[in-house]
Amino acid sequence: MTRLLVVTAVDAECAAIRAASPEVAVIVGGVGPAAAAAAASAALAAGTHDLVLSAGIGGGFGPVGIGEIAVASRIVFADLGVQTADGYVPASVAGFGVDSYDVDPKLAVELVDRTGGHLGSVLTVATVTGTADTAARLVERFPDAVAEGMEGAGVAAAAVLHGVRYAELRAISNPVGPRDRSAWRIPEALGALGVAVAAVAAGLVP
Numbered sequence: 682m683t684r685l686l687v688v689t690a691v692d693a694e695c696a697a698i699r700a701a702s703p704e705v706a707v708i709v710g711g712v713g714p715a716a717a718a719a720a721a722s723a724a725l726a727a728g729t730h731d732l733v734l735s736a737g738i739g740g741g742f743g744p745v746g747i748g749e750i751a752v753a754s755r756i757v758f759a760d761l762g763v764q765t766a767d768g769y770v771p772a773s774v775a776g777f778g779v780d781s782y783d784v785d786p787k788l789a790v791e792l793v794d795r796t797g798g799h800l801g802s803v804l805t806v807a808t809v810t811g812t813a814d815t816a817a818r819l820v821e822r823f824p825d826a827v828a829e830g831m832e833g834a835g836v837a838a839a840a841v842l843h844g845v846r847y848a849e850l851r852a853i854s855n856p857v858g859p860r861d862r863s864a865w866r867i868p869e870a871l872g873a874l875g876v877a878v879a880a881v882a883a884g885l886v887p
């Protein structure tokens with residue numbers, strides 16, 4: 682039996698998951714990669730979980746629409762790097778850090794099968810994308826991006842530290858692009874989040 686821990690950013694995400702699957706272990710880690718890493722690391726230190734899932738609402742790229750699910754094949758810390766006169770250089774290219782975490786392909790495909798989600802890179806950003814220009818640059822750098830959130834890379838970093846498997850899924854609340862808070866469909870995304878995590882939890886292989 683896989684012992685799953687779900688890490689969300691905010692209370693509303695946690696509540697949506699608990700409402701759909703009361704048996705699932707879920708914590709609220711806070712918004713952003715640092716808070717998520719700290720909370721996930723503290724929880725995983727107990728040694729009582731062998732899979733951690735970063736789950737929440739997120740922005741969707743391209744065809745990934747509101748209320749749909751994005752599943753990470755790779756979790757990318759998309760703004761961990763260096764700005765140069767020629768543009769952005771990722772931390773891994775600059776030679777000082779890890780900025781992406783591959784998800785076990787079998788696990789990622791299992792999550793897609795269970796949720797009907799879109800598979801691709803899920804980007805972690807410390808700042809919510811708010812212009813078409815920034816969105817276009819992200820798509821240029823990550824043509825396979827399906828979603829953007831703010832916690833996945835932090836949770837993955839904690840998982841690696843503790844030798845635990847990790848994954849990420851996002852229920853889409855808004856398109857990634859020009860900031861329009863009125864276009865966020867949070868209740869719809871929270872409903873989809875609960876259904877998706879319940880489907881994952883119901884069918885995990887050991």
Ligand SMILES: O=C(O)c1cccc(C(=O)CC[C@H]2O[C@@H](n3cnc4c(=O)[nH]cnc43)[C@H](O)[C@@H]2O)c1
Binds near residue numbers: 690
């Ligand atoms: O942009 C705003 O005005 C705004 C106002 C209130 C709350 C928020 C958030 O909570 C956003 C961060 C939160 O939600 C996830 N999320 C959802 N959509 C996106 C996105 O397009 N890009 C990045 N993160 C997103 C994120 O994981 C945080 O947990 C925003």
